[in-house]
Amino acid sequence: MKTDFQDLKPPPRVLLGPGPSNVHPRVLRAMATPLVGHLDPEFLVIMDETKELLRYVFQTENDLVLPVSGTGSAGMEASLCNIIEPGDQVVVVVKGVFGERMCDVAGRCGARVKRIEVEWGRIVEPEQVKAALKDGGVKVVALVHAETSTGVLQPLEEISHTVHEHGAFLLVDAVTSLGGHPVKVDEWGVDICYSGSQKCLSCPPGLAPITFNGRAAEAVHNRKSKVQSWYLDMTMVEKYWGQERAYHHTAPITMNYALREALLLIFEEGLEARFERHRLNHQALLAGLQAMGLEPFAQAGHRLWTLNAVRVPEGVEDAKVRRRLLDEFSIEIGGGLGPLKGQIWRIGLMGYSSSKQNVLLFLGALE
Numbered sequence: 001m002k003t004d005f006q007d008l009k010p011p012p013r014v015l016l017g018p019g020p021s022n023v024h025p026r027v028l029r030a031m032a033t034p035l036v037g038h039l040d041p042e043f044l045v046i047m048d049e050t051k052e053l054l055r056y057v058f059q060t061e062n063d064l065v066l067p068v069s070g071t072g073s074a075g076m077e078a079s080l081c082n083i084i085e086p087g088d089q090v091v092v093v094v095k096g097v098f099g100e101r102m103c104d105v106a107g108r109c110g111a112r113v114k115r116i117e118v119e120w121g122r123i124v125e126p127e128q129v130k131a132a133l134k135d136g137g138v139k140v141v142a143l144v145h146a147e148t149s150t151g152v153l154q155p156l157e158e159i160s161h162t163v164h165e166h167g168a169f170l171l172v173d174a175v176t177s178l179g180g181h182p183v184k185v186d187e188w189g190v191d192i193c194y195s196g197s198q199k200c201l202s203c204p205p206g207l208a209p210i211t212f213n214g215r216a217a218e219a220v221h222n223r224k225s226k227v228q229s230w231y232l233d234m235t236m237v238e239k240y241w242g243q244e245r246a247y248h249h250t251a252p253i254t255m256n257y258a259l260r261e262a263l264l265l266i267f268e269e270g271l272e273a274r275f276e277r278h279r280l281n282h283q284a285l286l287a288g289l290q291a292m293g294l295e296p297f298a299q300a301g302h303r304l305w306t307l308n309a310v311r312v313p314e315g316v317e318d319a320k321v322r323r324r325l326l327d328e329f330s331i332e333i334g335g336g337l338g339p340l341k342g343q344i345w346r347i348g349l350m351g352y353s354s355s356k357q358n359v360l361l362f363l364g365a366l367e
Helices: 025-031 041-058 072-083 097-108 126-133 157-165 214-221 234-241 253-269 271-291 318-329 356-366
Strands: 064-069 089-094 112-117 138-144 169-173 192-194 207-212 307-311 344-348
Touching: 025 253, 041 064, 041 207, 041 253, 064 072, 064 234, 064 253, 072 097, 072 138, 072 169, 072 192, 072 207, 072 214, 072 234, 089 097, 089 126, 097 112, 097 138, 112 126, 126 138, 126 157, 138 157, 157 169, 169 214, 207 214, 207 253, 214 234, 253 271, 271 307, 271 356, 318 344, 318 356
Parallel strands: 089 112, 089 138, 138 169, 169 192
Antiparallel strands: 064 207, 192 207, 307 344
């Protein structure tokens, strides 16, 4: 067994991968503040403020909005396991790794999963969703708004209209878009939406903001069977975050400090200004990459500002380039996942990491 342990000294990194992103110093400072109990009156105020700030970022008036104690994958599981009962028919759009994960989770909840297969790097068209719903009986349509594995941003408004015409719920993964792209939960008619703290919110990993509208919350409360997961059961968790303050689990106090501060930074910057910053930095990065001869991977007109996917040039070794960027410039970027392994680079410009300085630093290092 090792006995020579040193002080913790991780190297400073410029995090330009698919997550986590760099964290604002104010967020780190907030994490160093003293702990209080999870039912302390002062912490209850922080909880209420966090919910209000989450409503601002989700652009919703939903009553049920809170941070799940867990990463973005816990948000995915909480969304699916609360709305799905065994035997429910669920349509999942698969256009990347996280659509595949949705299928897996939904199946574990007992759903009869119907997949809409879409070429990776492209959006799903509303007509494809409509065709999948034509026979009726579908309870939930689940899809990824910002597909981290491909760099694609999925339009939602027309699909939402189609889903509701057929009486189904629209469930949306906004892990890589919340705080970097508009996520208009109320205006777009999103019934259930979740995200993660570590990407465009620029908070450390560990919390998953989630929201259910009134219709979805009512369906959860009227289930015929218990939610598959005790820990993620929103009918219990909401009572801790609501007026009852009923004990469910010990909330991660420090992470909630961090999220509240990260959300406050977004509120102070303003959503429109923040979205414009992400858009401009994306455009600058893309222009620089194309000037070097690199080809964007994602469908034109539907490219994420927050996660830029480009094809690895022929003859270039993906892993070697990423390792040199890390070793020589302390810059982290991501490689491709699944069938895209070795074929694309994924360059994140999320939250605090989305800056002109980082765009110039990365382009200079890559060149």
